[in-house]
Amino acid sequence: MNDTNVSQRLFRRYLKDQGLPHTRQREAVAQVVFASAGHLSVEDLEGRLREMGHRTGKATIYRTLDLLVRSRLVMEHDFGEGFKRYEHRLSRDPVHEHLICLECGRVIEFESWEVQDVQARVTQRHGFRPARHKLEIYGLCRECQEAGVELPDDGLTCPIERA
Amino acid sequence: MNDTNVSQRLFRRYLKDQGLPHTRQREAVAQVVFASAGHLSVEDLEGRLREMGHRTGKATIYRTLDLLVRSRLVMEHDFGEGFKRYEHRLSRDPVHEHLICLECGRVIEFESWEVQDVQARVTQRHGFRPARHKLEIYGLCRECQEAGVELPDDGLTCPIERA
């Protein structure tokens, strides 16, 4: 049995636990999310559902994503593009960080125990109770650099010295 | 001379460098941003401008914030509240991270050389050219914990074991 099927089962269990009906739309949305590797936008989801012959309304997609996020089977991300992206959590490390290319939108995942460490120390020092964190590094991926893309620099050239 | 004035001067220099006019609206928006300690929303800004007797249109506020962000004198943040917040960068460490309270929205800043370190190592490993990063830790601040607030837990109780 593959991970997609495991996730599907977990989602069905979640629905049962919450006393919610299991519908074909929920099944379809969950299936697409669990079967996709990357970080999906709602537009991506709509497209894949249409390809598969499902005619699912946007509202239902959003409502189902909300359930998937609540169940903790899916994570919601906002990479500053003006819309959200969704990533399933099974079959990968539950805690990981992201490198995000400002040019092409490519997302590379990595893990870092140091970040966990920083979180533990800094939250303890401030009496803060952590629920989750995110470390996102924005820049240019190798491919975009090799394609000659440059990061724009519009800022003050040297604020302090020229003040 | 205080930091607010330094920042104002830098902003005027930025405008001159870019060949852009220095207007009273830009002056007013910049002044409010530089004089404020926290992480301002556009709504906050509008309010403070009104208090000061300035009648500045929303569009002008957004356009001026865009200039301030481009000049690097101001940073834009998105803490997932559905709108952006703005923070001036002078008179504080240019690189710092945030603890964000999910209950009251309080923001606590901290610094971490370890994160810089992680960024350097992981970007080198992936041939990625970093432009900026953000580490945000979400949870409950001390005050909200003491007020008895709990983090909701709606997820699957134990996905793997009960699968």
Next chain:
DNA sequence: GTCCATGCAAACCTTTTGCACTATA
């Protein structure tokens, strides 16, 4: 006098909501 900024309102985009209808259990 030439540009550019401003202000207003309309447009935009993603996400949410109301409601009549349909499907689940």
Next chain:
DNA sequence: TATAGTGCAAAAGGTTTGCATGGAC
């Protein structure tokens, strides 16, 4: 059959844009 979900379209909410007017240089 009771309860909740679905789909559509409208609304919401923050942000952006078009355009006529006014200000900066």
